[in-house]
Amino acid sequence: MKFAELIRPWIKGEIPDCEILGLHNDSRQIKPGFLFFAYPGAATDGRLFIAQALEAGASALIYEPENWSAASQLPSEIPSVALPGLADKLAEIAERFYREPTKKLVVSGVTGTNGKTTIAYQLAQAHALLGERSAYIGTIGQGEVSALQTLANTTPDALCLQELMYSYEQQAIKQVCMEVSSHALCQHRVDNIDFQQAIFTNLSHEHLDYHQTMEAYAAAKAKLFAKPTLKWSIVNHDDKCSALMRAAVQSGQIISYGIQEGADVRALRWEVSLAGTQLEIASPWGQYQMRIKALGFFNIYNALAVFSSLVAYGYPVEQVVSVMAKLQAAPGRMEIVAQEPYAIVDYAHSPDALENVLATLQKVKKGKILVVFGCGGDRDRTKRPIMGKIASQYADIAIITSDNPRTEDPLAIIDAIEAGISVKNNLYKIPDREQAIAKALSLADKDDIVLVAGKGHEDYQQIGKTRHSFSDQAVIRRIMN
Structure with missing residues (x-):
């Protein structure tokens, strides 16, 4: 695409022209013919790396002029x-460059504190099993x-x-099931996605280290439900914030799910064991x-959400019930x-998630429950004693x-957890x-349950600023074999 064609909606007057072959905001990822976006971010200022982008072959530059005194030193070799x-316009520019790809896809966004990964991942699985090519985007990867x-x-990022x-559109994938974090909603990463x-x-x-209050956190989540392209909004009827999500909806229909009276899709009875869960559900x-x-x-809640989404999309209910198994x-x-x-192994790294997992294991245990867990460094510190209390x-x-632990002292984090x-x-x-995992396994009898919580799918442990190879699953298998 020509540079002038790409940025015409935002720039008046004459625009120096050149061919744009790709977009990036990281100078290390720039290739010949790319457009480089230079603006201040959370960790560094991209404007400091314009020379590196130019050296890598950038064909044009768009920069943030606010609070920057070095604009007079911009390179003359390329259009600037x-x-x-x-930063807030990246999504719109990128959508224009890629010719509005989400208008040719069916995109489902999943937001909330817990359950996002399971729901989005299983939705993508289900679409594939029901005959439509699908992709997942979220915590455990993409594709x-x-x-x-x-x-x-x-x-x-946008x-x-x-x-x-x-x-995905080029690969003839039709369904995209993605996790949508509160950070992404606040930082305009999902602007111009036609959900x-x-x-x-x-x-x-x-995430109170970022949002400061639960009210601000909830308001961030509600932004997803204000999207004007929505055909269906599927909300947890039993959660106290469901009313806020409902109030944000501007288009389409709402389906509620839960176990309490009044939910559109409701679990009436259930039986949970280590082999799985049997449900009886009522629905429209x-x-x-x-x-x-x-x-x-x-x-159970995750399954109700997946079921509701699939039936709302239009799959026959009997096929959906079969696929859920x-x-x-x-x-x-x-x-x-x-x-x-x-x-x-479970990813539970918030108080609510840890409590949910441990409460479930209490109901299916035959022996003792042992839990191995910690809290991430450089993240919300207020949850540490709460998680300690829940574990005990x-x-x-x-x-x-x-x-x-990242850049924090691991022992200080442990002490903060112990305080609860x-x-x-x-x-x-x-x-x-x-x-710690080895100690738990050595203390456990054959009927006991050892829960290793917090890292889930992660195959690394970040100590300082370095990521070291580490997998809870691999450690367990090595010790038990």
């Missing part, structure tokens, strides 16, 4: 354009579920996201018996890695260890995560 508020590739963020959507479905899971204590389309492989009370859990989500003792309430033995624990008879503090 100032665009105030550039077709059989061949996921890694991502840096739950929701990629440039990457539009490029992904374009690549047809929005799904709300729940809202609980998380009839009453059905449904089996899912996932265990856990919270997975085939869906695999997302990696690191109540993943049973070994038996005798049961060793389960539900687990017979708690082992506090390191999660991703009043009875410390069966408490261990082992900063080395592998040693």
Whole structure:
């Protein structure tokens, strides 16, 4: 696309022209013919790397002029354009460059504190099983579920996201099921994505280091439901924030799900075991018996959301019920890695998620419950004692260890978690995560359950600014073999 054609909506007057072959805001990813976007970000200022982008072959530059005194030193070799508020316009520019890819796709967005990954991942699985090519975007990667590739963020930045959507359209993928984080909604990453479905899971204590208050956190989530392209909004009837999501809806129909009276799609009865969950559900389309492989009370909600989304889209209900029984859990989500003792890995890293998982295991246990967990460094500190309290309430033995300590002192994080624990008879503090897992497995009898929580699918541990190779699943298998 020509540079002038691309930026004509924002720039008046004569625009120097050249061919644009790609877009990027990272000078290290620039290739010959790319347009480089230079603006201040959370960690660094892209305007400091204009020379590197030019050296890599950038053919044009758009920069943020506000609070920048070096504009007079811009290179003369390539067209350079100032665009105030550039960061908030990236999605619109990228959508224009990639020729509005989401208008040719069916995009479902899932937002909430817990359950996003499971719902989006299983939705993508289900569409594929029902005969439509689908892609997933979220915490565990992007692409077709059989061949996921890694991502840096739950929701990629606006440039990457539009490029992904374009690549899916070129591959004849029809369905895109993506997690939508509150950060992405606030930072305009999902602007100019034509969502047809929005799904709300729940809202609980998380990301207050960013949003400051629960009210601001909830308002961020509600932005997804204000999208004018929505045909369906699917909300958790039982969550206290569902009314806020409903109030934000501007178009389409609303379907509620839950277990309480008044939900459109409602679980009437259920039976949970380590082998899975049997459900009886009532819906506007009839009453059905449904089996899912996932265990856990919270997975009942996830299943109801997936079921509602698929039927709303138009699949025959009987086919949806059949497919639900085939869906695999997302990696690191109540993943049973070994038996005798049961060793389960889960991504639970918020107070609500940890409580949900431990409460579920209490209902299916035959022996003791041992939990190994920590809290991430450089993240919300207020949740640490809360998670300590929850672990001590539900687990017979708690082992506090390191999660991703990042630049914080691991022992200081552990002490903050311990502050929430009043009875410390069966408490261990082992900063080395592998040693902590080994200790839990050595203490467990064959009928016990060892829950390793917090990292789930992650294959690394971040200590300082370095990511070291580390997998909870691999450690468990190595120790138990």
